[in-house]
Amino acid sequence: MAELEEGIYPAIFYPESSSGRGGVSVVVSGVRFRGAFDDFLACRAGLLKVDVVALGAKTLHFATNKSALNSKDRRALAEVAEYVKSGGPDRRVVIEAHADARGGTQYNKRLSQRRARAVQEFLLSQGLGQSQVRMSSFGEGKPIANNRTETGRAQNRRALVRVVN
Numbered sequence: 001m002a003e004l005e006e007g008i009y010p011a012i013f014y015p016e017s018s019s020g021r022g023g024v025s026v027v028v029s030g031v032r033f034r035g036a037f038d039d040f041l042a043c044r045a046g047l048l049k050v051d052v053v054a055l056g057a058k059t060l061h062f063a064t065n066k067s068a069l070n071s072k073d074r075r076a077l078a079e080v081a082e083y084v085k086s087g088g089p090d091r092r093v094v095i096e097a098h099a100d101a102r103g104g105t106q107y108n109k110r111l112s113q114r115r116a117r118a119v120q121e122f123l124l125s126q127g128l129g130q131s132q133v134r135m136s137s138f139g140e141g142k143p144i145a146n147n148r149t150e151t152g153r154a155q156n157r158r159a160l161v162r163v164v165n
Helices: 033-045 071-086 105-125 150-156
Strands: 011-015 023-027 057-061 092-097 133-137 158-164
Touching: 057 071, 071 092, 071 105, 071 158, 092 105, 105 133, 105 158
Parallel strands: 092 133
Antiparallel strands: 011 023, 057 158, 092 158
Protein backbone atom coordinates (compact mmCIF):
# COMPACT_ATOMS: atom_id res chain seq x y z
CA MET A 1 0.00 0.00 0.00
CA ALA A 2 2.81 2.40 0.87
CA GLU A 3 4.49 1.73 -2.48
CA LEU A 4 1.27 2.41 -4.38
CA GLU A 5 0.76 5.68 -2.49
CA GLU A 6 4.27 6.72 -3.57
CA GLY A 7 3.59 5.88 -7.22
CA ILE A 8 5.70 2.72 -7.26
CA TYR A 9 4.40 -0.28 -9.21
CA PRO A 10 4.90 -3.29 -6.91
CA ALA A 11 5.24 -6.74 -8.51
CA ILE A 12 3.99 -9.95 -6.98
CA PHE A 13 5.37 -13.27 -8.21
CA TYR A 14 3.56 -16.60 -7.79
CA PRO A 15 5.80 -19.59 -8.69
CA GLU A 16 4.23 -22.64 -10.29
CA SER A 17 3.97 -25.11 -7.45
CA SER A 18 4.09 -28.47 -9.25
CA SER A 19 7.18 -28.15 -11.49
CA GLY A 20 9.04 -25.32 -9.78
CA ARG A 21 9.56 -23.54 -13.10
CA GLY A 22 7.72 -20.58 -14.44
CA GLY A 23 4.90 -18.90 -12.61
CA VAL A 24 2.84 -15.78 -12.75
CA SER A 25 3.90 -12.19 -12.17
CA VAL A 26 1.39 -9.50 -11.33
CA VAL A 27 2.28 -5.82 -11.43
CA VAL A 28 -0.07 -3.47 -9.59
CA SER A 29 -0.42 -0.01 -11.09
CA GLY A 30 -0.39 3.11 -8.96
CA VAL A 31 -2.21 5.15 -11.61
CA ARG A 32 -5.36 6.69 -10.13
CA PHE A 33 -4.73 4.68 -6.96
CA ARG A 34 -5.13 7.60 -4.54
CA GLY A 35 -8.78 8.30 -5.39
CA ALA A 36 -9.81 4.66 -5.24
CA PHE A 37 -7.91 4.19 -1.98
CA ASP A 38 -9.61 7.25 -0.45
CA ASP A 39 -12.99 5.82 -1.47
CA PHE A 40 -12.06 2.52 0.17
CA LEU A 41 -11.04 4.25 3.41
CA ALA A 42 -14.28 6.26 3.48
CA CYS A 43 -16.30 3.09 2.95
CA ARG A 44 -14.42 1.27 5.71
CA ALA A 45 -14.97 4.18 8.11
CA GLY A 46 -18.72 3.92 7.51
CA LEU A 47 -18.94 0.25 8.44
CA LEU A 48 -20.54 -0.83 11.69
CA LYS A 49 -18.12 -1.19 14.57
CA VAL A 50 -19.69 -4.43 15.75
CA ASP A 51 -18.98 -8.10 15.20
CA VAL A 52 -21.88 -9.02 12.91
CA VAL A 53 -21.37 -12.77 13.36
CA ALA A 54 -21.66 -12.43 17.14
CA LEU A 55 -24.97 -10.61 16.72
CA GLY A 56 -26.77 -13.67 15.40
CA ALA A 57 -27.92 -14.57 18.91
CA LYS A 58 -27.20 -13.16 22.36
CA THR A 59 -28.13 -14.81 25.64
CA LEU A 60 -28.73 -12.50 28.59
CA HIS A 61 -28.80 -13.93 32.12
CA PHE A 62 -30.80 -12.60 35.06
CA ALA A 63 -30.50 -12.76 38.84
CA THR A 64 -33.09 -14.78 40.75
CA ASN A 65 -36.52 -13.09 40.67
CA LYS A 66 -35.13 -10.12 38.72
CA SER A 67 -35.80 -8.65 35.29
CA ALA A 68 -33.32 -5.77 35.33
CA LEU A 69 -30.65 -5.56 32.63
CA ASN A 70 -27.07 -5.12 33.79
CA SER A 71 -24.62 -2.76 32.06
CA LYS A 72 -23.01 -5.58 30.06
CA ASP A 73 -26.43 -6.62 28.72
CA ARG A 74 -27.27 -3.01 27.80
CA ARG A 75 -24.00 -2.66 25.87
CA ALA A 76 -24.70 -5.92 24.00
CA LEU A 77 -28.27 -4.85 23.21
CA ALA A 78 -27.07 -1.43 22.00
CA GLU A 79 -24.89 -3.24 19.44
CA VAL A 80 -27.83 -5.40 18.41
CA ALA A 81 -29.99 -2.29 17.97
CA GLU A 82 -27.32 -0.55 15.89
CA TYR A 83 -27.07 -3.58 13.61
CA VAL A 84 -30.84 -3.96 13.27
CA LYS A 85 -31.28 -0.27 12.40
CA SER A 86 -28.59 -0.56 9.70
CA GLY A 87 -30.67 -3.21 7.94
CA GLY A 88 -33.83 -1.16 7.58
CA PRO A 89 -37.37 -1.99 8.70
CA ASP A 90 -37.26 -5.60 7.49
CA ARG A 91 -34.56 -6.57 9.99
CA ARG A 92 -36.09 -7.62 13.31
CA VAL A 93 -35.29 -8.88 16.79
CA VAL A 94 -36.94 -11.89 18.42
CA ILE A 95 -36.81 -12.10 22.22
CA GLU A 96 -37.46 -15.39 24.02
CA ALA A 97 -37.48 -15.00 27.80
CA HIS A 98 -37.35 -17.77 30.40
CA ALA A 99 -37.31 -18.41 34.15
CA ASP A 100 -35.95 -21.16 36.35
CA ALA A 101 -38.26 -23.57 38.19
CA ARG A 102 -38.25 -21.72 41.52
CA GLY A 103 -41.63 -20.21 42.31
CA GLY A 104 -45.00 -21.16 40.91
CA THR A 105 -45.79 -21.66 37.26
CA GLN A 106 -47.86 -18.45 36.97
CA TYR A 107 -45.22 -16.40 38.80
CA ASN A 108 -42.50 -17.71 36.49
CA LYS A 109 -44.59 -16.91 33.45
CA ARG A 110 -45.05 -13.30 34.63
CA LEU A 111 -41.34 -13.06 35.53
CA SER A 112 -40.29 -14.18 32.06
CA GLN A 113 -42.77 -11.64 30.59
CA ARG A 114 -41.11 -8.87 32.65
CA ARG A 115 -37.71 -10.01 31.37
CA ALA A 116 -38.89 -9.94 27.76
CA ARG A 117 -40.44 -6.51 28.29
CA ALA A 118 -37.21 -5.15 29.84
CA VAL A 119 -35.28 -6.23 26.73
CA GLN A 120 -37.98 -4.88 24.42
CA GLU A 121 -38.14 -1.50 26.17
CA PHE A 122 -34.36 -1.12 25.98
CA LEU A 123 -34.32 -1.92 22.25
CA LEU A 124 -37.14 0.55 21.62
CA SER A 125 -35.21 3.20 23.57
CA GLN A 126 -32.34 2.63 21.14
CA GLY A 127 -34.50 3.62 18.18
CA LEU A 128 -36.00 0.35 16.97
CA GLY A 129 -39.62 0.43 15.85
CA GLN A 130 -42.31 -1.52 17.67
CA SER A 131 -42.80 -3.69 14.58
CA GLN A 132 -39.10 -4.67 14.66
CA VAL A 133 -39.26 -6.32 18.10
CA ARG A 134 -41.20 -9.51 18.74
CA MET A 135 -41.19 -11.13 22.16
CA SER A 136 -42.24 -14.42 23.70
CA SER A 137 -42.09 -15.62 27.28
CA PHE A 138 -42.01 -19.24 28.34
CA GLY A 139 -41.78 -19.15 32.13
CA GLU A 140 -40.10 -22.34 33.33
CA GLY A 141 -41.41 -24.34 30.36
CA LYS A 142 -38.23 -24.61 28.27
CA PRO A 143 -35.24 -25.22 30.52
CA ILE A 144 -31.82 -25.74 28.95
CA ALA A 145 -30.23 -27.03 32.15
CA ASN A 146 -31.12 -28.99 35.28
CA ASN A 147 -33.25 -26.90 37.67
CA ARG A 148 -32.04 -28.98 40.66
CA THR A 149 -28.69 -27.19 40.78
CA GLU A 150 -27.89 -23.50 41.23
CA THR A 151 -25.72 -23.59 38.11
CA GLY A 152 -28.57 -25.07 36.08
CA ARG A 153 -31.10 -22.58 37.44
CA ALA A 154 -28.74 -19.70 36.57
CA GLN A 155 -28.57 -20.95 32.97
CA ASN A 156 -32.36 -21.15 32.79
CA ARG A 157 -32.87 -17.52 33.92
CA ARG A 158 -32.27 -16.09 30.49
CA ALA A 159 -33.50 -14.17 27.51
CA LEU A 160 -32.36 -15.21 24.04
CA VAL A 161 -32.17 -12.28 21.61
CA ARG A 162 -31.97 -13.22 17.91
CA VAL A 163 -31.68 -11.01 14.85
CA VAL A 164 -33.76 -12.11 11.86
CA ASN A 165 -33.99 -10.67 8.35
